[in-house]
Amino acid sequence: MTKAKDWNASQYLKFENERTLPTRNLLDRVPLSSPKRIIDLGCGPGNSTSVLATRYPDAKITGLDSSPDMIKKAQTVLPERDFHVADLTTYKPEAGDAVDLFFSSAVFHWLTADDRIAVIRRLLEPQAPGSVFAIQVPNNLSEPVHVLMRETAAEGPWAGKLAGVQRNELESVQVMYDRLKPFCGEVHVWETSYYHSVEGPEAVVEWVKGAGLKPFVDRLEGGEREAFLEAYLEKIKRAYPVSVDGRVLFKFPRLFMVAVK
Ligand SMILES: C[S@@+](CC[C@H](N)C(=O)[O-])C[C@H]1O[C@@H](n2cnc3c(N)ncnc32)[C@H](O)[C@@H]1O
Numbered sequence: 001m002t003k004a005k006d007w008n009a010s011q012y013l014k015f016e017n018e019r020t021l022p023t024r025n026l027l028d029r030v031p032l033s034s035p036k037r038i039i040d041l042g043c044g045p046g047n048s049t050s051v052l053a054t055r056y057p058d059a060k061i062t063g064l065d066s067s068p069d070m071i072k073k074a075q076t077v078l079p080e081r082d083f084h085v086a087d088l089t090t091y092k093p094e095a096g097d098a099v100d101l102f103f104s105s106a107v108f109h110w111l112t113a114d115d116r117i118a119v120i121r122r123l124l125e126p127q128a129p130g131s132v133f134a135i136q137v138p139n140n141l142s143e144p145v146h147v148l149m150r151e152t153a154a155e156g157p158w159a160g161k162l163a164g165v166q167r168n169e170l171e172s173v174q175v176m177y178d179r180l181k182p183f184c185g186e187v188h189v190w191e192t193s194y195y196h197s198v199e200g201p202e203a204v205v206e207w208v209k210g211a212g213l214k215p216f217v218d219r220l221e222g223g224e225r226e227a228f229l230e231a232y233l234e235k236i237k238r239a240y241p242v243s244v245d246g247r248v249l250f251k252f253p254r255l256f257m258v259a260v261k
Pocket residue numbers: 007019020023041042043044045046047048064065066067070086087088089104105106107110211
């Protein structure tokens with residue numbers, strides 16, 4: 001199977017305000033007034049790091065991401081902060097680096113359920129009581145935008161190439177809670193559905209091209225990629241009605257979790 005391509009920071013940032021809103025909502029629930037050390041796991045183009053830096057200007061903040069394009073963009077946006085290309089499934093802070101807050105916005109859904117819990121345990125367990133691990137993830141695999149992505153993948157001449165391309169399902173909240181609680185003093189979980197008003201059905205497709213659609217279109221080239229996108233757009237047009245103002249309401253459920261050691 002073709003290797004997934006690098007992320008594209010400019011495609012991702014086409015909906016920067018909408019994508020950064022859940023980051024702000026997550027940070028609002030982090031129970032820390034002046035953390036000294038913060039790691040932004042999967043910092044992308046630095047949008048989540050900027051939110052952290054605004055709320056905690058005196059903290060030492062490091063942003064990590066496995067995408068070189070994302071890290072390059074983040075370094076341009078926040079040159080005074082520290083950014084590294086790294087895979088969070090293997091990343092470990094240096095010995096003696098006491099971290100108050102591990103923050104990860106729109107990243108952990110790309111990991112397997114086992115990796116999600118293992119990463120949180122490995123990073124949070126050695127930290128002092130009161131340290132926080134905060135994540136938010138899209139919880140939208142049952143939404144038309146994802147159902148139709150899978151349907152389009154299964155129906156076209158590309159079906160063979162796209163067989164088995166699937167983002168991992170999230171574990172249930174009960175499972176997540178039961179696996180985190182033994183080493184955390186508090187675990188808070190909540191869901192929010194955003195209804196983003198976007199320009200039209202084409203904007204829904206542009207949005208997911210920046211993230212959720214990547215595993216599918218990364219495996220297609222040229223005309224085949226274009227044909228896939230056209231077939232997908234036709235389905236999206238039927239699933240998302242046009243509002244009174246000519247725009248489209250794009251429903252986007254997300255799951256949030258704040259664990260305190
Ligand atoms: C949807 S973006 C999130 C960017 C930003 N945190 C935000 O709040 O918008 C997801 C990012 O996770 C990164 N990512 C995915 N898997 C990763 C991994 N195993 N290690 C590090 N970064 C990863 C991707 O490269 C991408 O930049």
